[in-house]
Amino acid sequence: MPIKLIQNSANVFSNLPGIHRVLLVSISIITFGIAFLNPNQDSSIHLIDRFDLFSAEESIPSMALSPDSEFYDVLPFYPEEIEGESVQPTDQTKFEHIIQSGDTLSSVLNQYGVDISEIAKLTKSNKDLAKLQIGQTLSWELNEEGDLNTLTWAVSKRETRTYALEDGKFTEVKDIIQGEWSDHLITGELTASLSESAKLIGLSKKEVSAITRALSWQFNTNKLKKGDKIVAVFSRESLNGKIEQSQLLGVRVQSGGKDYYALKAENGKFYNEEGYAPSQGFLRTPTNKAFKVSSHFNPRRLNPVTKRIAPHNGVDYAMPIGTPLLAVGDGTVIAAKRDGAAGNYITIKHNSQYTTRYMHLKSIHVKPGEKVKRGQKIGLSGNTGRSTGPHLHYEIWINGKAVNPLKANLPRTESMSSSEKKEFEAYIEPVLKQLTF
Structure with a gap:
């Protein structure tokens, strides 16, 4: 029986995975060590007890270790045992x-x-x-x-x-690292809006934004449509074969039979081909002459009609009914109608930043969608809507926020002297020559 037991144990042992055999050998060495270190004890009994643990084949699977077993943590690890791998010394500095x-x-x-x-x-x-x-x-x-x-x-x-x-x-x-700068001519006919046609023409999103900003004072690029033409000159920086940044030097847009130019001057600002920044100046007041302010800008004003605290988002100018009212800057009329409280009123969007409103008018001389120029008559003052007397209520909004029209930081008109204009014309000539269809 002992011989058969030993043979069975040997067969089972030889069929175990290598990691399991290492474990069993380790246990055996420890067991014999204990036996020799404790000669007074009847170690043979303990040895037989330990061998009895493995006498039956069905008990062996319970000792199998899964890859997640905690026993792996206590076994010695020798990197050289992994085929094809070796431990290289690292530079510790x-x-x-x-x-x-x-x-x-x-x-x-x-x-x-x-x-x-x-x-x-x-x-x-x-x-x-x-x-x-x-x-x-x-x-x-x-x-x-x-x-x-x-x-x-x-x-x-x-x-x-x-x-x-x-x-x-x-x-x-x-x-x-500095890349290489070179001029690039982009030209094409739109198949849809500018943003939708940009990739086909060869413009990035940032370049479309640059064109929009340069033309914003004289033309709304959102109005561009299929069939309109555009030509632009960009200075682009290339780094490792990739465009990293670009600067707009000049652009020409042809829409509705009209041409719109924006050319970068030496001072970094954009002007049209005649050296004029068409809409960069606002009138300080929407009338030809000054009138007394009857009510100031006040975010917490007591409304004289409703007797409630409410924001007064503009200034009131006391003036006779029928006084001509002027657009303070170039823009597009986005509202021209009658409202209960505002009476007859007009709203003009000048660009992506500036919007103005004119209320309590007697009459309106423009219509929604119409483009207006600075100084153009848009209506006559009146006393319509919720009003206590003839006056104009005038508002300025910058980036969606109402500001005090008397203190607002408004764009200024910049004119060139004759010598400055000659310098400008000489500076833009190389770019202007390229802006052809």
Whole structure:
């Protein structure tokens, strides 16, 4: 029986996975060690008891270890046993780390063993290191004593900042890669709106925005439609074969049989082909002559009619009924109708930022969708709607917020002297020649 038991145990042992055989051998060695270290005990009984644990084949599966078993944690691990892999010595003086969510310079360097005093010395005179962004790369090198020697921060693919320890403090050196700038002519006929046709023509979203801003004072690019034409000159920077940024030099749009130009002057501002910034100036008041202010801008005014606290989003000018009212700047009429409280009123959108409103009019001389010029008569003052007497209620809205018309920061008209105009014409000539269809 003992011989058969030993044979069965040997067969079972030989069929076990290698990791299991290691475990059983380890247990056996420990057991024999205990037996020899405790000669007074009847170790044979304990040995037989231990072998009895494995006498029946059906008991063996209970010892099988799954890949998640905690026993793997206590077994010795030898990297050389893994075929094709070997442990290479690492350079303990150079490190690299990609910034993850929640990382700070201190948390990154400190976890790699850099002393907090060294980190404080680095950040004391280099405050920008507190602005690390996810995805940026930090690399650093330690000296022979294990102290921080240099740190390199890859801010972007074009900018790198290196901090080197010199005379007890870290000095910063910026390295900015410059791409190649070249002029690009973009021309085409729209198949739909400008934004929808941009990719087909060869414009990026940022370039479409630049065109929109440059033309905003004289033309609303949202009105462009299929069949309209556009030609533009951009100076583009190429870095590693990719366009990194661009600057609009000039654009011409042909819509409804009319041409609209925006040309960049040496001062960085845009003018039309005649050197005039058509709509960059606002009239301070919507009348040819000054009138007394009967009620000021007040976010918490007591309404004289309703007797309730309500915002007065404009100023009231006391004036005779029938006084001509003027558009304070070029724009498009977006409302011209009668309303209960406002009476007859007009709303003009001048560009993406500025909107003006004129209320309590006697009559309206424009219609929705009509384009108006600065100084154009749009109606006559009156006393319609909720009003206590003849006056004009006038509002200015900037970026969707009502502001005091008497103090608002309004665009100013800039005119060129004859010498400035000659310089402008000479400056834009190379670009202007390219703006042809």
